[in-house]
Amino acid sequence: MSRSRVHGSGKAAKVPAGELLDQILGDVLATATMPYEEWHKLWPDPFTAMAIPVGGRRQYQCTQRAIDAAHTLTQQTWDARDDLRQTMTRQAFDRVSFTAIGDAVATCRRHLPPVKSTGPVDDSFFDAMAGDYEYYLEAGSAKIRPDLDRHIPCHLFDANQAVPAFDVGPVAFRPRGDWIARYVLDPTVLGHVQQVESGAVSLETFRNQAFAAGSAPELTQALEVLTFLGGYGWVATLRTVGHELTRSHEKASVIVGLAIDVIGLRFHLENARLLTKAGRQHLFHESRLATTVAGQLLKGSSSQRAGLGAAPGALAAKMRAEQSFLDQAGKVLQAYVDGRNTGKAPHLIERWANALYWFGEARRESSDFMAVVNYGCAADGLSGAGGKAEKMIDFADAALNPKSEPTPAGVVSVKDSVSQVYREGRNKLAHGEESGLFEDLTRTRAIGDNLLTSLLNEVTPEIAEIIANRPQVLTVPEEHAYRALVVRLQSRA
Structure with a gap:
């Protein structure tokens, strides 16, 4: 079975599924009548068969050409499907994808013209195979999810x-x-x-x-x-x-x-x-x-x-x-879980969840060195500052000092807290400017914990309110969403 296809000029970013299935089917047919000993000599690994699996524990023997095409189709599908990446491990997906390819090969005869022909099939045959692959992929993934x-x-x-x-x-x-x-x-x-x-x-x-x-x-x-x-x-x-x-x-x-x-x-x-x-x-x-x-x-x-x-x-x-606070935090966590069922959650929610993870890791960390780095990452992520300390300070001020009241003597200011945890802490430790292992960083660590605990306690209810009453904020570009969040934080004054 063969076909002719006219290729456009230039390098395609993605190989069409039909073209890859053409390669796989051609290889399977060419290998089908090959003696076992001859086929076995083609295996790079003598204990791993060169074969495409089919449902029902069967398989089609093939060569490296078909395996490479199957891997390409599997990788392209994995890259394109956020929902599958969120709900399956890569190893499980590979098994389902290869079996779906085998099932598409097994049922491809139904797409042949009703009148027997020895000539090449056209593109529609392989496009139909691609449709079968998608069908079997959905059925196979649903079965194990x-x-x-x-x-x-x-x-x-x-x-x-x-x-x-x-x-x-x-x-x-x-x-x-x-x-x-x-x-x-x-x-x-x-x-x-x-x-x-x-x-x-x-x-x-x-x-x-x-x-x-x-x-x-x-x-x-x-x-x-x-x-x-x-x-x-x-x-x-x-x-x-x-x-x-x-x-x-x-x-x-x-x-x-x-x-x-x-x-x-x-x-x-x-x-x-x-x-x-x-x-x-x-x-x-x-x-x-x-x-x-x-x-x-x-x-x-x-x-x-x-x-x-x-x-x-x-x-x-x-x-x-x-x-009451747990309910508010739970609303944000639920939105994160919902978003992560099919892809990513909205930007503010993603940043909140990642900052909370960094914060938790910092609290559990036995090393002051790593704890300070983690607190700094949490502060950066939660504020959406992109590594800019001044933006972090502005965000922290809006959350923790919305009235812009002067800091009493002897009390660490919000600005100094962020500077010590991020500029003097996270940056210098992570970049190797300061030695961290076995150094006494208990004071910086304590400041980091107080800073992030306070920020998360203040910011979490505001994000929950956005989810409940102003969900449109979650759909605008991240920079605008953060501007709206900062305004909400400042308006509490």
């Missing part, structure tokens, strides 16, 4: 605080017992979990029962739930819509982290660091080993209790008082 409730265990508040379940936008935080009652729906599995939770059966005894030969599958499922919960007292849940499994977990982990950092905005640094999620517990537990010159083993450990405690019930009252 279910809607899921993703769960991330975390430490928030001690059980004696009796803090009830609450939401931060799309993230629902539930105490351990509430989560079990809500999501362990099989009554038999639930009964086993509650036996261990109540202490009627020890976890070790239950584990032995679950691993015993011939044990019921409900025992294994209950053990999976208990293993997942570990020693965590809370669970955060985010619904991911139309995401491939690995991507949904990656995204849920980041979004839950942002939601926890939002909660941390309402607590001092040392308390906020105690709010953790799965994957960050290494910050709080460490085993240590050293040996003397004579060979004696010296063992040690470091442990910091995660989760917040106070007088019984005190934090429940505090969280009730903070719910």
Whole structure:
């Protein structure tokens, strides 16, 4: 099967899908009757077949020419599809794309003219194949992108605080017992979990029962739930819509982290660091080993209790008082999640989310050196200053000193805070002008935390108001959007 195509002059930025499928199909047909030994000699890797997969675990043998064309088509499609990049890992997409190519080859006969011909096919045949590729790509990607409730265990508040379940936008935080009652729906599995939770059966005894030969599958499922919960007292849940499994977990982990950092905005640094999620517990537990010159083993450990405690019930009252702010921050976080389902969120929301991430990383960072750099990045990103310190200062002044009141003697001004964190801190450390490792930067770090905590606390409600009442601001160019945001901040005076 062949075709003729007239090419225009000049270098095309993108190879048409039909042209790439022409190359693939021609190679598949040329290789179809090739003896296995001859085909095998063409493989660059003797253990990886040169083949295009087809649904149903079949494959078409081919050569490097077809593989290269399939990679080109896959890369072009990946680059053009924000929605797929947001909801699938690249590895999963590659598998779906190559299978869609194979399925398009497998069904291409239906596009042949009804009357048999030995002549070349025209462009419409390969354009129809391109349409098949798009169809199979959509069907294949939809099949592996279910809607899921993703769960991330975390430490928030001690059980004696009796803090009830609450939401931060799309993230629902539930105490351990509430989560079990809500999501362990099989009554038999639930009964086993509650036996261990109540202490009627020890976890070790239950584990032995679950691993015993011939044990019921409900025992294994209950053990999976208990293993997942570990020693965590809370669970955060985010619904991911139309995401491939690995991507949904990656995204849920980041979004839950942002939601926890939002909660941390309402607590001092040392308390906020105690709010953790799965994957960050290494910050709080460490085993240590050293040996003397004579060979004696010296063992040690470091442990910091995660989760917040106070007088019984005190934090429940505090969280009730903070719910208004959490709702406002949740509105921004929801807009970020919504935007990131298909591409990017609006500029102000993207900058807010990225600044919040930098801020959270700074708080968790063990090194003052990196913490100061992170705080500086957060200040730059949140203000939209593009690395210009004066713009950062103007933004911070609008947020933190809208009345332009003079700074009292002995108090660090907004301008000096930004200068120390960004000019003297982030810039000189990141560019190597100042040595940072093992230097005492605790004062600059403290200023950075106070600056960014204050900025995020002031700016977040204003962005939430824009989302609710002036969404058109999110559609104008970024420079104009920031001008509108600064006016809103200044008008609070």
